[in-house]
Amino acid sequence: MQDHQSLFEQIGAQGFLPEHSTLLQTLEIRLHGDMVASLRNPLFETTARRLKNYLTLFKLERRIT
Numbered sequence: 548m549q550d551h552q553s554l555f556e557q558i559g560a561q562g563f564l565p566e567h568s569t570l571l572q573t574l575e576i577r578l579h580g581d582m583v584a585s586l587r588n589p590l591f592e593t594t595a596r597r598l599k600n601y602l603t604l605f606k607l608e609r610r611i612t
Contacts, residue, residue, distance in 0.1 A: 550570075550574055554567060579595065583595045
């Protein structure tokens, strides 16, 4: 929770900077990873992993085009 608060304060003071993107992505992965793991459902874990991969591909394609 402290990581979230720190990032929130940094963005509030400085605006959203490119270096914030990496930390934001790390926090998001940690949050969603913990939520999926807590369900202990292999089908849900597989679906979440596939959605994450599709989103990554979408982001990469967007950078290229």
